[in-house]
Amino acid sequence: MTGECVWFEGIPFPSMECPLEHLREVQENFIIKDEDVLLLTYPKSGTNWLMETVCLIHSKGDPKWIQSVPIAERSPWVEAFSGYNLLKDKEGPRFITSHLPVQLFPRSFFKSKAKMIYLIRNPRDVLVSGYFFWRSAKFVKRPQSLEQYFEWFVKGNVPFGSWFDHTQGWMSMRDKENFLILSYEEMKWDTRSTVEKICQFLGQTLEPEELNSVLKNSSFQVMKENNMSNFSLLKGQYFEENGLLLRKGIIGDWKNYFTVAQAEIFDKLFQEKMADLPQELFPWE
Ligand code: PPS
Numbered sequence: 001m002t003g004e005c006v007w008f009e010g011i012p013f014p015s016m017e018c019p020l021e022h023l024r025e026v027q028e029n030f031i032i033k034d035e036d037v038l039l040l041t042y043p044k045s046g047t048n049w050l051m052e053t054v055c056l057i058h059s060k061g062d063p064k065w066i067q068s069v070p071i072a073e074r075s076p077w078v079e080a081f082s083g084y085n086l087l088k089d090k091e092g093p094r095f096i097t098s099h100l101p102v103q104l105f106p107r108s109f110f111k112s113k114a115k116m117i118y119l120i121r122n123p124r125d126v127l128v129s130g131y132f133f134w135r136s137a138k139f140v141k142r143p144q145s146l147e148q149y150f151e152w153f154v155k156g157n158v159p160f161g162s163w164f165d166h167t168q169g170w171m172s173m174r175d176k177e178n179f180l181i182l183s184y185e186e187m188k189w190d191t192r193s194t195v196e197k198i199c200q201f202l203g204q205t206l207e208p209e210e211l212n213s214v215l216k217n218s219s220f221q222v223m224k225e226n227n228m229s230n231f232s233l234l235k236g237q238y239f240e241e242n243g244l245l246l247r248k249g250i251i252g253d254w255k256n257y258f259t260v261a262q263a264e265i266f267d268k269l270f271q272e273k274m275a276d277l278p279q280e281l282f283p284w285e
Contacts, residue, residue: 004141009104011161016139016238017080023104026079030106035093036114037202039075042166043099043159044129045121046184048245051075051097052218052229053195054117057204058095061213071229072097078106099160102169113178115202118170121184122284123163124254124266127153129247131257134159136243146257154269164273171277185283188251191215220249251284 005012008023032038039054041047048071055074059065065074075095076083087094098105131149135142140159143149149158156162173179180201187194195214199206206214216222223229224246231238231245258266274282 005159011101011104012157012159013079014137014139014159017077017082019081022081022084023079026084026100026106027104028107030078030084030088030108032096032106032109032112032114033094034113036112037093037095038109038114038116039095039097040116040118040170041097041099042120042123042126042163044126044133045119046187047097047099047119048229048231049184049187049218049223049249050117050119050182051095052223053198053214054095054202056214056217057195057199057202057206060206061210061217063213063217066217067226067228069228070233101161101166102172115178115180116173116176117180117182117198117201118173119182119184119187120167120282122251122254122282123153123167123270124258124263125184125251125284126163128254128257130158132247133243133245136240138238138240150258150262154265164269167274168277171281174281181281183283185251191218220246 004015006015006018006020006023007013008018008020013023037054039047039050041050051071051074052066055066055071056063072080072083073086075097076086077097077099078084078087079098079100083097087096127150128146130153131143131146134140134149135144143152152158153163156165160166171181174181180197182194182197192211192215195211195218199211227233231243235241235243
């Protein structure tokens with residue numbers, strides 16, 4: 001069932017969950033409400049870690065919810081057919097996840113006060129994580145080698161398009177008060193402070209033991225063992241048995257895979273594409 005992508009507005013999407021008509025429907029008709037919380041990422045940036053963290057903050061560290069409801073039902077992907085159907089009839093505040101680039105996000109959002117968290121990660125690590133992930137997926141064209149995936153990635157010929165365009169697009173929101181930028185790297189370096197930052201942004205207060213429980217239950221090891229959060233429920237239909245969402249969970253794994261030439265090409269491209277943004281937005285080395 002290895003699938004192809006559909007192209008929407010010049011960007012490839014996995015055709016199985018994001019058919020063309022659906023993407024149009026999401027963009028034109030999905031209503032974002034002021035009380036929604038939007039978790040926005042380019043794929044492989046730590047999306048599920050952010051989702052788990054936000055869910056645990058919401059339940060004040062109580063793990064019952066994250067242990068009993070699949071992660072994609074707690075904070076559905078709006079661009080996925082199944083996620084959209086869960087979201088559209090849901091009453092009250094919603095957590096909404098999305099990998100959509102800003103220009104294809106539901107138009108209603110531009111008039112809403114919904115809080116948005118945009119999580120970024122060193123695109124070199126995003127690339128390596130994506131290579132291992134997509135090569136076990138059954139719903140996109142699988143890369144045959146890292147070399148091939150590198151070529152696709154730098155051209156933006158990968159699901160959800162160019163990392164550079166995605167990041168440039170969402171970063172244009174950065175002066176809005178309802179927009180919080182986080183990085184996977186800061187989450188790793190100082191998880192506690194990052195969770196506190198998220199709590200402050202969401203207007204949530206946690207007791208010290210509640211915060212400790214958020215940290216424990218969103219840790220790599222605990223998430224890896226939680227079948228509601230580790231994508232094991234998707235094996236068979238969407239992924240091969242060896243497919244892993246929680247692969248290594250580290251910073252700088254790209255150094256184990258890039259050749260010197262690839263590292264140089266990437267550096268040059270990064271400088272060209274991101275030169276107009278303040279470099280302190282990108283906290284990796
Ligand atoms: S997806 O498929 O786009 O939604 O994937 P996404 O969740 O964005 O990214 C997957 C990578 O995030 C890592 N991850 C974590 N790292 C640290 N701690 C926790 N709790 C955690 N949860 C997920 C996951 O391991 C993937 O990175 P790699 O580098 O492949 O290990």
